[in-house]
Amino acid sequence: MATTETARIPSAAMQRQRRANMRRNMFYLALIVIGLVAPFLAYPVFLMKILCFALFACSFNLLLGYAGLLSFGHAAFLATGGYVTGYLLSSYPGITPEVGILIGTLAGVALGAVFGLLAIRRQGIYFAMVTLALAQLMFFFFIQAPFTGGEDGLHGVARGHFLGFISLNDNLSMYYFVFAVFLIGFAIIQRTVHSPFGQVLKAIRENEPRAVSLGYNVDAYKLLAFVISAGLAGLAGSTKTLVFQLASLTDAHWHMSGEVILMTLLGGVGTLLGPIMGAGIVVSLQHLLAQSPLGNWVNVILGLLFVVCVLSFRSGIVGELAKSYRKNFK
Amino acid sequence: MTLIKKALTTSIALATASAMAATAQANMSDNEVRIGYLADMSGTYRDLAGPGGLTAMEMAIEDFGGSVNDAPIVVFSADDRNSADVGANTVRGWVDQENVDMVGGLVASSVTIAVTKVIEESNGLALVSGSAASSITNEHCTPNHIHWVYDTYPLANGTAKAVVEQGGDTWFMLTADYAFGHALEGDVTKVVEENGGEIVGGVRHPFPTSDFSSYILQAQSSGAKIVGLANAGADTVNAITTASQFGVTQSGQQLAGLLIFLNDVHAMGLESTQNLLLTTGWYWDMDEQSREWAERYYERMERMPTMVQAGIYSSTMHYLKAVEEAGTDDPETVRAQMAEMPIEDFFARNGSIREDGRMIHDMYLAQVKTPEESTGEWDLYEILSTIPAEEAYRPLSESNCDLVQN
Numbered sequence: 001m002a003t004t005e006t007a008r009i010p011s012a013a014m015q016r017q018r019r020a021n022m023r024r025n026m027f028y029l030a031l032i033v034i035g036l037v038a039p040f041l042a043y044p045v046f047l048m049k050i051l052c053f054a055l056f057a058c059s060f061n062l063l064l065g066y067a068g069l070l071s072f073g074h075a076a077f078l079a080t081g082g083y084v085t086g087y088l089l090s091s092y093p094g095i096t097p098e099v100g101i102l103i104g105t106l107a108g109v110a111l112g113a114v115f116g117l118l119a120i121r122r123q124g125i126y127f128a129m130v131t132l133a134l135a136q137l138m139f140f141f142f143i144q145a146p147f148t149g150g151e152d153g154l155h156g157v158a159r160g161h162f163l164g165f166i167s168l169n170d171n172l173s174m175y176y177f178v179f180a181v182f183l184i185g186f187a188i189i190q191r192t193v194h195s196p197f198g199q200v201l202k203a204i205r206e207n208e209p210r211a212v213s214l215g216y217n218v219d220a221y222k223l224l225a226f227v228i229s230a231g232l233a234g235l236a237g238s239t240k241t242l243v244f245q246l247a248s249l250t251d252a253h254w255h256m257s258g259e260v261i262l263m264t265l266l267g268g269v270g271t272l273l274g275p276i277m278g279a280g281i282v283v284s285l286q287h288l289l290a291q292s293p294l295g296n297w298v299n300v301i302l303g304l305l306f307v308v309c310v311l312s313f314r315s316g317i318v319g320e321l322a323k324s325y326r327k328n329f330k
Numbered sequence: 331m332t333l334i335k336k337a338l339t340t341s342i343a344l345a346t347a348s349a350m351a352a353t354a355q356a357n358m359s360d361n362e363v364r365i366g367y368l369a370d371m372s373g374t375y376r377d378l379a380g381p382g383g384l385t386a387m388e389m390a391i392e393d394f395g396g397s398v399n400d401a402p403i404v405v406f407s408a409d410d411r412n413s414a415d416v417g418a419n420t421v422r423g424w425v426d427q428e429n430v431d432m433v434g435g436l437v438a439s440s441v442t443i444a445v446t447k448v449i450e451e452s453n454g455l456a457l458v459s460g461s462a463a464s465s466i467t468n469e470h471c472t473p474n475h476i477h478w479v480y481d482t483y484p485l486a487n488g489t490a491k492a493v494v495e496q497g498g499d500t501w502f503m504l505t506a507d508y509a510f511g512h513a514l515e516g517d518v519t520k521v522v523e524e525n526g527g528e529i530v531g532g533v534r535h536p537f538p539t540s541d542f543s544s545y546i547l548q549a550q551s552s553g554a555k556i557v558g559l560a561n562a563g564a565d566t567v568n569a570i571t572t573a574s575q576f577g578v579t580q581s582g583q584q585l586a587g588l589l590i591f592l593n594d595v596h597a598m599g600l601e602s603t604q605n606l607l608l609t610t611g612w613y614w615d616m617d618e619q620s621r622e623w624a625e626r627y628y629e630r631m632e633r634m635p636t637m638v639q640a641g642i643y644s645s646t647m648h649y650l651k652a653v654e655e656a657g658t659d660d661p662e663t664v665r666a667q668m669a670e671m672p673i674e675d676f677f678a679r680n681g682s683i684r685e686d687g688r689m690i691h692d693m694y695l696a697q698v699k700t701p702e703e704s705t706g707e708w709d710l711y712e713i714l715s716t717i718p719a720e721e722a723y724r725p726l727s728e729s730n731c732d733l734v735q736n
């Protein structure tokens with residue numbers, strides 16, 4: 001009797017867990033369906049821009065939200081991915097876009113490893129400053145390097161043919177390609193966060209000395225998280241270059257590192273969907289305001305939004321929604 | 331039910347009306363001439379082009395009568411935030427969704443090059459007024475855009491030549507350390523040496539720089555008569571302000587600004603910019619018809635127009651005339667028509683469009699007035715001489731543009 005009783009309790013918990021998992025899967029499925037029909041409702045190039053920045057923000061969030069590391073130099077990875085892919089695709093016409101993106105991503109990974117090795121030795125504001133300094137170094141490198149086109153940027157990157165035969169010049173096929181890339185990137189993040197590795201990262205975020213005392217090699221975990229994040233940012237940059245057919249210094253500027261912080265905080269740091277929401281809001285606002293009479297107030301409005309967000313809903317839009325969901329429905 | 335009926339009848343009526351209109355102006359796409367205005371509306375170049383450029387464009391459309399052959403003229407405008415991907419994205423949207431016929435404004439060179447690639451792909455038309463890079467009609471030339479107001483070639487060429495001729499034969503170059511600065515420095519060096527001058531020294535500063543004191547001290551100790559500023563925007567402003575604080579001009583050296591605009595001089599004030607030599611494509615107070623237009627502009631914006639803003643009016647007007655003359659807004663036809671008609675208005679003298687997309691016109695060598703000479707807030711330049719159109723711009727024989735047969 002006692003044995004069946006103890007067996008039933010975990011099974012009830014497991015059932016609850018299974019139900020929650022199913023609900024989550026249904027939710028993701030619904031989002032994927034929305035993503036699939038979206039290009040028929042809105043302008044595909046605009047949606048691709050949102051997806052690229054969403055992936056960028058997600059990669060940043062992996063670091064800030066789950067490892068507690070505020071990188072102020074993420075633009076460097078975005079730009080490196082973008083420039084490498086752009087240079088390869090415009091100089092060597094034989095390279096297919098997926099190979100270009102792959103190499104761009106690897107460049108992000110490599111740079112992430114170098115930055116990470118130098119930066120993770122410090123914490124908090126010092127970590128942010130080291131990453132900012134290194135990113136500025138990359139910015140000046142991109143100004144001077146002959147292959148980037150300096151301040152004019154790298155132009156005329158061919159979208160080419162996916163796998164050699166599917167033309168990406170059509171906006172719709174390009175959209176589905178970008179959507180697939182985004183899903184792969186998001187899946188990597190989702191998997192990372194929910195893996196034992198992700199649990200250790202959260203433990204480090206909550207209390208680093210305790211994680212050390214439990215025997216974890218904290219630096220190795222942080223470095224790996226940094227490299228994954230940098231690689232995904234590189235992936236976002238590579239994809240963005242392919243969409244817009246150009247890579248420019250805007251991507252390497254520290255403003256970009258600031259913008260991704262805004263996106264992540266606005267949407268909800270430490271939530272999986274927050275950065276996507278944040279990227280969507282910031283990109284849409286920039287897009288809408290740029291074409292309205294309020295055009296010259298874009299920066300002011302974004303700044304105000306940031307202040308309001310920090311003052312009144314600190315866990316971001318998705319964070320607040322999740323909180324109220326937990327309060328009212330559980 | 332009645333509502334549906336009503337909606338149906340209205341839509342049928344509308345469809346008939348638009349079908350009738352379509353037959354009347356068969357050659358205008360969408361029965362409208364759609365113009366996009368893309369410029370920096372909120373950043374560094376806001377005063378150079380920005381909202382003032384939009385006003386200039388609207389003035390051109392009003393002066394033209396608001397429609398071409400009964401097809402109304404519609405303007406879309408957007409802020410490019412000096413970012414190539416925002417600019418390219420906006421224009422792509424305009425072309426794909428709104429079927430925009432022509433894009434004007436276009437300031438930051440990176441944005442312009444990105445936009446002209448999009449325009450070339452969609453076979454549209456862009457009229458570039460704000461950009462400085464001479465590469466826009468050199469290695470980046472396309473059959474789909476025209477560069478209107480100025481570029482670095484006449485600015486460097488005109489200023490350097492005039493300065494050497496006036497006796498400023500020893501130069502110290504203060505160069506922004508990136509491709510644009512290097513190109514400008516190269517152009518100036520060539521002109522100075524060809525005219526018998528000498529470059530006695532130079533220093534390259536990072537881009538951007540806020541503290542110019544060590545560079546200015548080097549310039550002072552070099553003993554050169556002229557300090558050439560091969561940089562732009564905030565860098566030029568900072569360099570000039572620092573030079574004024576260190577008394578460079580008072581100690582007998584002279585500054586030569588290679589890329590400097592009316593709004594910069596106005597912002598810095600005559601105290602620090604006096605006697606600066608520069609080349610400009612237009613100046614509001616240069617003659618009667620320029621003054622007349624500038625006064626009308628002033629009434630709206632309460633600022634005097636820069637050459638870029640005047641150029642936006644001029645290019646829009648010329649475009650509309652070409653559309654009217656050609657009877658269509660098809661970009662290729664209009665581009666050919668524009669090249670056929672000479673450009674002679676308050677802005678451009680002896681203007682014509684070359685096959686590389688460069689609109690050449692007379693340029694002017696100007697000197698900034700001293701505070702004593704100036705009679706008003708906007709009385710800033712004295713025009714010293716005119717540089718004829720053919721001499722001012724890069725000759726086609728030196729062009730790297732694919733459209734030019736060399």
